[in-house]
Amino acid sequence: MIVITGASGQLGRLVIxxxxxxxxxxxxVAAVRTPAKVSDLAARGVQVRQADYTQPATLDAAFQGADKLLLISSSEVGQRVPQHRAVIDAAQRAGVKLLAYTSLLHADVSPLxxxxxxxxxxxxxRASGLPHVLLRNGWYTENYAASxxxxxxxxxxxxxxxxxxxxxxxxxDYAEAAAAVLTxxxxxxxxxxxxxxxxYTLAELAAEITTQSGKEIAYKDLPEADYKAILLGAGLPEGLAALLADSDVGASKGGLFDDSHQLSQLIGRPTTRLATSIAPSIPKESL
Known part of the structure; x- marks a missing residue:
């Protein structure tokens, strides 16, 4: 039995x-905070169990009988460590034989x-002694497609x-890799x-948007504080604006680059091309 935490999220659903x-x-097993959000998965025969990172008792019930568990990192930046600790502790109590964790690309040396x-x-x-595997995920192309x-x-x-x-x-692509490791x-x-x-660089991303839309798009590089201010002006919350600006600066230092091809090796095919990923974000009237 394989338990997927955060199963109602975008990555969790794709893993399932x-x-x-x-x-x-x-x-x-789809372990979720709100089971009603995955009623469609239940209808397909997936086991749905309530699991809240902040309520350890729910984790004990959700992980019962689990052989393997995928801990998808919490979306609540700033609260992740105690939430993840609760999951690791519950996995130990449940006797989970393998915990896979979605970490960050080169997390040990990352400038992000x-x-x-x-x-x-x-x-x-490492301290838990629980058998585990680290899935150090790089950036989702969707993060930039949103812009x-x-x-x-x-x-x-x-x-x-x-x-x-x-x-x-x-x-x-990352979801397929997680499924491959878990099986x-x-x-x-x-x-x-x-x-x-x-x-690709962001200038190359701008060129790809130009190619697909037919509208000339330039890339303008900004100091971190200026970029954060623009994101705040666009209505993003303080924490998210700071995170995105910091992550861009981290990318400038090589924090989002890797050429080992471990992802495509795991999934047995090339990773999805940039052009393919951003195409859905180009309005049809631009074509």
Missing amino acids: EALLHKLPASEI GLAAEHQATEALL VPAALAHGVLLGSAGTGRIASAARA QDDQAGRVYELAGDTA
Whole structure:
């Protein structure tokens, strides 16, 4: 039995879809804070169990009988470490034989501020003695695809990544990798640095948007504080604006680059091309 935490999220749902191609639905558990959000999965035979990172008793019930568990990192930046500790502790109590954790690309040396909570979680896993595997995920291309409509509206793509190369991949690629690891033997102790097969700068992303939309889009590189201020002005919360600006600066230092091709090796195919991932963000009237 394989338990997926955060199963109602974008990555969690994709992991379950990938697992459904490999396993009977009855062997998959969707552990979610609000079970009603995954009633569609229950209708397909997936076991749905209530699991709240802040309520350990729910975790004990959700992990009962689990052989393997995927800990998808919490979306609540700043609260991740105690939440992840609760999951690790519950997995130990449940006798889980393998815990897979979605960490950050090169978390141990990453210049991104996001890395701190991942480093702390990895340390908790080492201290626990629980058999585990680290899925150090790089950037989701969807993170940048989300900025395409604004770039088209203003004729410019903004960022703070300089000429840093970003080896992103589609969220579905990372989900397939997680499913592959969870259904293979002898994974304990492994560390996977997962990233896209090809890398691009934000200037190259702007050029791709230009090609697909037919509208000239330039990339404008900004100091971190200026980029954060623009994100705040666009209505983003303080924490998210700071995170995105810091991550761009981290990319300028090589924090989102990797050319080991471990992701495509795991999934048995090339990772999704940048052009393919951003195409859905180009309005049809732009074509």
